[in-house]
Amino acid sequence: MSVSRRGFLQGLGVDRTHAAAFMAARGHEELVAEAMQQGRQGAARRPNLPPGVEAIRISSNENPLGPGKAAIDAILGKFPEANRYPFNSTPLDADLEILIAKLNSAKRENVVLGVGSQELLKNAARVFMSPTKHLVIPSPTYGDPAGFAQNALHYTVKSAPVHDKTLKTDLSALLPLVKGAGLVYLCNPNNPTGTINSAQEIKDFVAEVKKTSPTTAVLLDEAYCDYATDPSFATAFPLALATPGVIVARTMSKAYGMAGVRIGYAIGDAATIKKMAAYRMPYNVNTFGVAAAVASLKDPQHIKDESARNKAVRDFTTKFFADLGYTSTDSQTNFIFTDIGKTMTAAQFRDACAAKGVMVGRDFPPLEKQWARISLGTMEEMQKATEVFRSVLKPATTTSSGKGQ
Amino acid sequence: MALSRRQFVQTAGLGAGAALTANVWGRGRENSIWSAIEPNLQAVEHGVICVSSNENPVGPGEKVLGSLRSLLEGGKKPGRYSNQVGELTESIAAHFKVKTENVLVSEGSTEILRAATQVFTSKTKALVGTIPTYEECAGYAELIGNPVHGVKLNSEFKIDLDQMLAAAKGAGLVFYCNPNNPTATYVGAKATRDFLQKLNAASPDTTILVDEAYFDYVTDPDHETHVPIAIENPHVIVARTFSKAYGMAGLRQGYAIGHPETIKKMRQWVGSSGTGSLNVFGMAAATASIQQDADGAFTKNERNRNKAVRDMVTKWFADRGMKPTDSQANFMFVNIGTPAKAFREACRAKNVMVARDFPPFHQTHARISLGTMEEMQKAVQVFGEVLATKKSTAAA
Numbered sequence: 001m002s003v004s005r006r007g008f009l010q011g012l013g014v015d016r017t018h019a020a021a022f023m024a025a026r027g028h029e030e031l032v033a034e035a036m037q038q039g040r041q042g043a044a045r046r047p048n049l050p051p052g053v054e055a056i057r058i059s060s061n062e063n064p065l066g067p068g069k070a071a072i073d074a075i076l077g078k079f080p081e082a083n084r085y086p087f088n089s090t091p092l093d094a095d096l097e098i099l100i101a102k103l104n105s106a107k108r109e110n111v112v113l114g115v116g117s118q119e120l121l122k123n124a125a126r127v128f129m130s131p132t133k134h135l136v137i138p139s140p141t142y143g144d145p146a147g148f149a150q151n152a153l154h155y156t157v158k159s160a161p162v163h164d165k166t167l168k169t170d171l172s173a174l175l176p177l178v179k180g181a182g183l184v185y186l187c188n189p190n191n192p193t194g195t196i197n198s199a200q201e202i203k204d205f206v207a208e209v210k211k212t213s214p215t216t217a218v219l220l221d222e223a224y225c226d227y228a229t230d231p232s233f234a235t236a237f238p239l240a241l242a243t244p245g246v247i248v249a250r251t252m253s254k255a256y257g258m259a260g261v262r263i264g265y266a267i268g269d270a271a272t273i274k275k276m277a278a279y280r281m282p283y284n285v286n287t288f289g290v291a292a293a294v295a296s297l298k299d300p301q302h303i304k305d306e307s308a309r310n311k312a313v314r315d316f317t318t319k320f321f322a323d324l325g326y327t328s329t330d331s332q333t334n335f336i337f338t339d340i341g342k343t344m345t346a347a348q349f350r351d352a353c354a355a356k357g358v359m360v361g362r363d364f365p366p367l368e369k370q371w372a373r374i375s376l377g378t379m380e381e382m383q384k385a386t387e388v389f390r391s392v393l394k395p396a397t398t399t400s401s402g403k404g405q
Numbered sequence: 406m407a408l409s410r411r412q413f414v415q416t417a418g419l420g421a422g423a424a425l426t427a428n429v430w431g432r433g434r435e436n437s438i439w440s441a442i443e444p445n446l447q448a449v450e451h452g453v454i455c456v457s458s459n460e461n462p463v464g465p466g467e468k469v470l471g472s473l474r475s476l477l478e479g480g481k482k483p484g485r486y487s488n489q490v491g492e493l494t495e496s497i498a499a500h501f502k503v504k505t506e507n508v509l510v511s512e513g514s515t516e517i518l519r520a521a522t523q524v525f526t527s528k529t530k531a532l533v534g535t536i537p538t539y540e541e542c543a544g545y546a547e548l549i550g551n552p553v554h555g556v557k558l559n560s561e562f563k564i565d566l567d568q569m570l571a572a573a574k575g576a577g578l579v580f581y582c583n584p585n586n587p588t589a590t591y592v593g594a595k596a597t598r599d600f601l602q603k604l605n606a607a608s609p610d611t612t613i614l615v616d617e618a619y620f621d622y623v624t625d626p627d628h629e630t631h632v633p634i635a636i637e638n639p640h641v642i643v644a645r646t647f648s649k650a651y652g653m654a655g656l657r658q659g660y661a662i663g664h665p666e667t668i669k670k671m672r673q674w675v676g677s678s679g680t681g682s683l684n685v686f687g688m689a690a691a692t693a694s695i696q697q698d699a700d701g702a703f704t705k706n707e708r709n710r711n712k713a714v715r716d717m718v719t720k721w722f723a724d725r726g727m728k729p730t731d732s733q734a735n736f737m738f739v740n741i742g743t744p745a746k747a748f749r750e751a752c753r754a755k756n757v758m759v760a761r762d763f764p765p766f767h768q769t770h771a772r773i774s775l776g777t778m779e780e781m782q783k784a785v786q787v788f789g790e791v792l793a794t795k796k797s798t799a800a801a
Contacts (some may be wrong), residue, residue, distance in 0.1 A: 083464040083652040090448040152673045287655030288686045293545035
């Protein structure tokens with residue numbers, strides 16, 4: 001086995017490695033959400049592309065390059081152990097918890113693993129909410145916690161809009177909603193707006209929440225944190241470790257490029273994590289994912305490189321839209337959120353782009369008449385994609401026909 | 406915790422059961438929901454024989470591993486996760502000749518067990534299961550604060566159908582693990598069919614979850630999957646896993662088969678739908694596994710391989726006066742006459758991982774998973790040495 005594995009690895013040329021990476025990376029959450037929005041399952045996921053056109057998929061905030069070589073090698077190394085449960089396998093799921101703890105100056109009891117961060121987001125709703133303890137979210141934000149709270153649990157959700165110009169999460173507008181809440185969910189950087197709240201703002205907000213409503217838990221979803229380049233951003237890990245009822249959720253699905261591998265984790269103080277761990281599904285994480293996550297976390301340079309690569313593409317794409325006269329928010333993520341409202345709606349933009357082989361993000365109510373979310377592919381993909389955007393939008397300065405073209 | 410658990414747990418039938426239950430239900434799983442907190446570092450090191458977790462020692466087979474390799478080689482279009490869920494669902498449906506709306510794929514069968522418990526039990530509708538059985542449903546019912554009724558096994562360590570029927574009246578969900586874990590015993594197909602019918606008549610709103618995790622290992626001539634009943638009867642669900650005969654416990658794939666209405670109710674509690682996901686490697690391997698088993702040859706080979714090992718180990722114990730239950734699974738449950746813990750620790754010192762505790766039988770019985778023939782030939786040597794020491798110590 002080891003011989004053939006090595007042979008196989010040597011056989012992986014650059015293209016193949018890229019393909020492998022691509023495969024493991026492509027995200028899922030938004031894909032499903034898109035499919036549901038279209039009201040169909042399965043085949044509906046692919047747009048009707050012209051014959052021979054290969055889609056550029058920049059709709060789901062995935063890392064277009066996928067995991068690094070260390071992670072791919074780790075996955076290949078797991079083949080002989082596919083039959084072993086995660087608690088018998090090497091590395092153990094526990095080893096991943098210990099590594100995460102060590103990297104963040106925490107202890108194992110401060111860490112819980114999830115099947116992606118989605119299991120953690122759902123479990124936080126279950127642990128901290130009740131029929132009388134609602135969820136507080138900014139609008140728009142990542143929809144999973146609110147969707148689960150409403151549809152599966154039948155609990156109440158209250159929301160406050162983001163700032164109308166910057167689309168930054170308006171923490172002061174959320175504060176009046178937190179009294180008696182079970183949980184506040186903040187995605188920072190936020191999806192789909194791409195904006196951040198600074199470390200200081202988050203710290204002050206949490207302090208206010210604890211003052212106003214001491215039993216309310218705060219879940220900080222830092223899925224995109226590795227892409228934040230604004231120096232005012234910082235992880236809330238130290239805050240979570242020091243504050244009962246504050247949890248930070250992370251995923252390997254974004255910068256780590258492993259959306260298909262399904263590994264996430266949460267960090268918090270021991271008593272809070274213990275509550276979350278009670279809901280953790282036994283043997284929830286797959287052994288391939290554990291091995292890939294351990295290898296990835298030991299390769300921080302890869303994430304630095306990925307963040308720099310993404311920033312170059314983000315700057316390029318943001319500038320492209322600015323040059324055409326369209327404003328984007330200050331994205332600190334691997335997607336941008338752009339105001340195309342003077343020309344068309346997100347749905348019109350999406351359909352027009354899909355017809356030319358470019359898949360961009362779904363509707364994000366209540367902003368879908370105006371704002372489109374565009375995930376960032378590789379520079380090469382975005383160079384092609386922006387040409388499509390240009391032809392779809394036409395230069396805004398010469399467009400006088402307004403919406404509905 | 407202990408107090409609140411005691412409030413939830415009531416025993417049906419036998420009075421003696423009351424003392425058992427508080428500790429039986431909700432104790433540690435294979436590695437416990439508390440694995441994030443309890444130190445539990447026991448990876449299978451090189452040279453260690455792991456016969457503690459009912460895994461398939463042979464694995465999923467070269468074809469399946471090849472399908473994973475082809476994923477990494479870019480042979481498949483990456484990223485079409487949702488299509489992979491679709492393809493896996495279709496492959497399972499085709500295998501059982503049912504419709505895709507009868508199938509719900511999940512993160513191991515664990516997620517099905519949880520979803521069924523979530524949906525079909527409540528504060529007033531209990532979970533009913535045997536003592537002992539696989540703990541997930543009971544542990545989860547406890548977690549969400551729903552009552553649990555335990556039913557003792559009969560003298561052959563099989564599900565006591567009369568007691569089960571009595572306990573199940575008015576219950577929300579009956580967990581029917583067949584073959585049963587950890588006792589390895591199997592209730593024949595006809596008896597199960599009759600039980601399902603009687604239960605439907607006596608308690609029309611009660612749902613029965615038939616866990617067929619170990620079904621592929623059954624050699625009793627009177628065996629049949631209950632899938633055909635499940636697709637017709639909204640109150641019967643069958644749970645299956647790829648972790649056992651298909652040899653991919655690490656990849657976390659399972660599924661339920663049932664009536665479309667029943668499947669629909671469980672769907673939002675399962676990660677393969679909504680905004681969740683299964684991992685791509687697991688989905689690819691599961692799809693390849695079930696497709697390669699279209700003619701049943703893979704499971705037949707695995708069943709035969711396992712049976713030869715099971716017969717050898719059964720005879721080894723019987724020759725030494727220790728009678729295992731009638732195992733129809735890839736593990737056995739043996740009265741070794743000594744606490745499982747001491748046996749486990751002594752075996753571990755000799756590089757054999759085996760025998761976690763299964764109350765109320767942990768003072769006398771050991772569950773022994775079956776490795777390969779070669780592994781078991783070595784393992785029984787160790788069992789012999791360990792049990793001989795126990796006896797001589799006891800005699801001294």
